[in-house]
Amino acid sequence: MKKRFFRAVVCWAAALVILLLYALICTETGVGIPCLFYLITEWQCPGCGISRACLALLHLDFRGALQHHALIFVILIYAGWTLSDATIRYIRHGVWLLQLRPVVLNLCFLILFVGYGILRNIL
Secondary structure, eight states: OHHHHHHHHHHHHHHHHHHHHHHHHHHHHOOOOOOHHHHHHSSOOTTTTHHHHHHHHHTTOHHHHHHHOTTHHHHHHHHHHHHHHHHHHHHHHSOOOOOOOSHHHHHHHHHHHHHHHHHHHHO
16 A cells, blocks of 8 residues: 555655646646637637646636636535545545446536537637
């Protein structure tokens, strides 16, 4: 169990370093990963603005984060809950596993996320 805990810490540290390097590159160059859906359709996908919102949060610009993506705090809470649950399962059982339960919560999040993506293009 100690080995799995150490591996989980190393994986999370590596992911954090990669994300911070990406944020640094985006901040310094102004260039990020383009949205292929937007390039093809000129409509914003449900995820458009999440990178900009996260960069705004790194600068403690909460209003800017909400302007880039209105669901950023819901997304971060949901992702944090899901990934921490998977990490705890790995430490306890030795398998990285994203739990599909509770299904109702996952469906509600999916409907909210896709619904937001549709509404932001209509309004």
